Amino acid sequence: xxxxxxxxxAHVGCTFSADRLTEVxxxxxxxxxxxxxxxxxxxxxxxxxxxxxxxxxxxxxVASLLNIQPIEVYEVATFYSMYHLKPVGKxxxxxxxxxxxxxxxxxxxxxxxxxxxNIEVGGTSADGLFTLKTVECLGACGYAPMxxxxxxxxxxxxxxxxxxxxxxxxxxxxxxx
Amino acid sequence: MAxxxxxxxxxxxxxxxxxxxxxxxxxYTSVEKALKMTSDDIVEEVKKSGLRGRGGAGFPTGMKWSFxxxxxxxxxxxxxxxxxxxxxxxxxxxxxEYMPHSLVEGMIVSSFALGANTSYIYIRxxxxxxxxxxxxxxxxxxxxxWLGKNIQGSGYDLxxxxxxxxxxxxxxxxxxxxxxxxxxxxxxxxxxxxxAIKGLWGCPTVVNNVETIATVPHIINMGGDAYAGIGVGxxxxxxxxxACGNIRKPGVYEIEMGISVEEFIYSDEYCGxxxxxxxxxxxxxxGSSVPILPHNLITKTAAGEPRLMTYESLADGGFISGTMxxxxxxxxxxxxQCIVHNTYTLARFYHHESCGQCSxxxxxxxxxxKVLHRIENGHGxxxxxxxLVDVAKKIEGNTICPLGDAAAWPVAxxxxxxxxxxxxxxxxxxxxxxxxxxxxxxxxxxxx
Ligand SMILES: Cc1cc2nc3c(=O)[nH]c(=O)nc-3n(C[C@H](O)[C@H](O)[C@H](O)COP(=O)(O)O)c2cc1C
Ligand code: FES
Numbered sequence: 001x002x003x004x005x006x007x008x009x010a011h012v013g014c015t016f017s018a019d020r021l022t023e024v025x026x027x028x029x030x031x032x033x034x035x036x037x038x039x040x041x042x043x044x045x046x047x048x049x050x051x052x053x054x055x056x057x058x059x060x061x062v063a064s065l066l067n068i069q070p071i072e073v074y075e076v077a078t079f080y081s082m083y084h085l086k087p088v089g090k091x092x093x094x095x096x097x098x099x100x101x102x103x104x105x106x107x108x109x110x111x112x113x114x115x116x117x118n119i120e121v122g123g124t125s126a127d128g129l130f131t132l133k134t135v136e137c138l139g140a141c142g143y144a145p146m147x148x149x150x151x152x153x154x155x156x157x158x159x160x161x162x163x164x165x166x167x168x169x170x171x172x173x174x175x176x177x
Numbered sequence: 178m179a180x181x182x183x184x185x186x187x188x189x190x191x192x193x194x195x196x197x198x199x200x201x202x203x204x205y206t207s208v209e210k211a212l213k214m215t216s217d218d219i220v221e222e223v224k225k226s227g228l229r230g231r232g233g234a235g236f237p238t239g240m241k242w243s244f245x246x247x248x249x250x251x252x253x254x255x256x257x258x259x260x261x262x263x264x265x266x267x268x269x270x271x272x273x274e275y276m277p278h279s280l281v282e283g284m285i286v287s288s289f290a291l292g293a294n295t296s297y298i299y300i301r302x303x304x305x306x307x308x309x310x311x312x313x314x315x316x317x318x319x320x321x322x323w324l325g326k327n328i329q330g331s332g333y334d335l336x337x338x339x340x341x342x343x344x345x346x347x348x349x350x351x352x353x354x355x356x357x358x359x360x361x362x363x364x365x366x367x368x369x370x371x372x373a374i375k376g377l378w379g380c381p382t383v384v385n386n387v388e389t390i391a392t393v394p395h396i397i398n399m400g401g402d403a404y405a406g407i408g409v410g411x412x413x414x415x416x417x418x419x420a421c422g423n424i425r426k427p428g429v430y431e432i433e434m435g436i437s438v439e440e441f442i443y444s445d446e447y448c449g450x451x452x453x454x455x456x457x458x459x460x461x462x463x464g465s466s467v468p469i470l471p472h473n474l475i476t477k478t479a480a481g482e483p484r485l486m487t488y489e490s491l492a493d494g495g496f497i498s499g500t501m502x503x504x505x506x507x508x509x510x511x512x513x514q515c516i517v518h519n520t521y522t523l524a525r526f527y528h529h530e531s532c533g534q535c536s537x538x539x540x541x542x543x544x545x546x547k548v549l550h551r552i553e554n555g556h557g558x559x560x561x562x563x564x565l566v567d568v569a570k571k572i573e574g575n576t577i578c579p580l581g582d583a584a585a586w587p588v589a590x591x592x593x594x595x596x597x598x599x600x601x602x603x604x605x606x607x608x609x610x611x612x613x614x615x616x617x618x619x620x621x622x623x624x625x
Binding site: 030032035037038039040042044045050075076079081082083097098099100102103104113135136138139140141142143144148151152153162 | 252261262263264265266268270291297301302303304305336338340341342343344345357358359360361362363378419420421425427428429465506508509511514518519522523525526530532535554586
C-alpha cells in the first residue's frame, strides 16, 4: 500500500458529522480504560460508509480519533476483506463464489452480471455505478446465489432479479444527481 | 416423527424478536433461577447436561468453564463467537436474527456463572444488520433490569456489547477472535497460554459459540439431567443444522441428536430430499472443513449401520470412512456436481482466508489451489494427485491454529473418496470440460 502518499484529495480534511462523532464516542466507551482501540473495526466501517472507501486520509483521520499511530490503522485495514482500499463504484456487488453457492449456480449468475455490465471481477462499470467483487462464504449458503451490497444481503438471485436491482439502482442514482 | 425443539421451539411466535413476546413465552426465567444459584452450581448443571461446544470442535462446555482461571482482582471475560464463516454454516445467523433475546439471556446466565462483568458478542462484519437487532435486544434487556448494575436486585453487574469484525474467516478461531476484538489483525496466538488463563487483554477468557450460549438457559430451566436425557449417548440435546446444496428445502433445522442422516435428508420435515429428482452424490456434514463423504457412506457407515446425526456416528470409521458433525453446516451434492470443482473452490477459500503467519498454511493452501485449478481446467498431470495429498499432509498439524487442518482435510478426503474423478479430469480433459463424470456411482468398497 502506498502509505506515505496522500492519495485522495477529496478526503483531505475529512471529518465525521456530529452524530457520527457521538457514535464514535459511544463505541470507544464499550471497552475498558485504555482499550478503546477495540472500536477500530467498527469506526473503519463508518468511515467506509461515509467516504466511500478507505483512503490514507480516511485512515489517518480514524487514527487521530483513536489517538493511535496511522500505521496501526493501515495494518488492520489491509487485513480485513470488507474494506475497500481503492475507489469503488457507488454500489459494490460482493458476490459469493464458495462451493455451496456454486451448487446453486453462483458462477452463472456472476457471468451474467459481468456481461450485463461489461466488466470483469474487480472492475467498475463505465458509469462508475457498479463494482463487481467475488467474496467467500457470507453465511447465506442455503439462499444462494447471493451477494451483499452495502449492509444488505440479496438472496435467491436470478437473472430477472439482477435486472430489476440494477435498474432500480440506476434510477436511484439518477434521481440523486 | 416430529423432532424435539428447544432452541427454536418459539421461533415462529409473533414478535418473538422483541422483549415483550419473548418474556411472555418464558424468556429470562433462567436468569431469575440462576441468580439464586451459586456459579459452581450452574457450571455443575452444564457439566451434567453433557453440552458440547456447537462451534465445531464439540468440546464439553462445562469442562471448558471449569478451566477458567480466577485470580483475585483480575477481570474475566465471556466472548460469544458469532463469526460464523465456515462455508455451509448459517445457523447462528438464524438464531440471532429471529431470537436475539435467547442469546442475550444465555450471555447473562453464562457470564454470571463465569463471574464476568463485561461480555462481548463478536459477530462477522457482514452480518451488520444483525448487529442492530442484537443492540436493540440488549437495550431492551437493560431497560427491563436484566443487564447493567445490580441485575434484578442480586448485586450482580453485567455490561454486554456487540463488536463486529470486517471479513476474515480466521477470526472465528478463538485466539484470532481475541486479537481482532483487541483491534488488531486476526492472527491466531500460540497456545499455551490458553485463553482460559490469558485471553482478552491478558485476562482469563472463555469463548463460546452462539448456539452453545443460547442453549445454557434451557439447561438451567430444565436441569442438566433432563437435558442429558435428550439425544443419544454423549451427543446430548438438540443441534441446529444449516442445510444447503442440492436439496428441496434449504434452511436451518433443529434436530434432536440421534435422528438418522437418511431421515434428515429425505424427510419433508427437514431437507425434503434431493432437488429436481436427482441422485445424491456426496455430502459434507459439518461445514466445509470436515471430510466429504461419497453416496455409499452417507446414510450407512462402512459397517452397514444406519448413520445418525450424532458426533459419534458421523465420525464412525474415522477419516477412512467417516466425517464430523462440526459446525452443523450440512451440504448436499447431487449427481451434476463436480467434486474437482468443489474441492477447488474450497481450496481457494482456505488460501484466501489463511492469515499468512505459518508458511505451511500460507504456501500450502496456495499450491493446493493452483494445482486444483490446473486439474479443473484440463492441464493436470497424474502426479498432481499425489502432490496434493503430499501438500495436504505437510500442512496438517504444522500450523499455529487449526485452519491448516481445516484446509488440508477437504482436499485429502476428496481424493480419498473420488480419486477416479480426479484421474478422469486429468486423462480426459475435454470430456471433463463438457460434462459430468459418468462413473461416480461405482464407489470402491470401503473396509470398516
Ligand atoms: C479457522 C477456524 C474458524 C472457526 N470459526 C468459528 C466460527 O465461526 N464460530 C465458532 O463458534 N467457532 C469457530 N471456530 C472454533 C473456535 O475456535 C472455538 O473452538 C469455538 O468458538 C468454541 O466455542 P464452543 O466450545 O462453544 O464451540 C473456528 C475455529 C477455527 C480453527
Ligand atoms: S457459500 Fe455462499 S454464502 Fe456460504
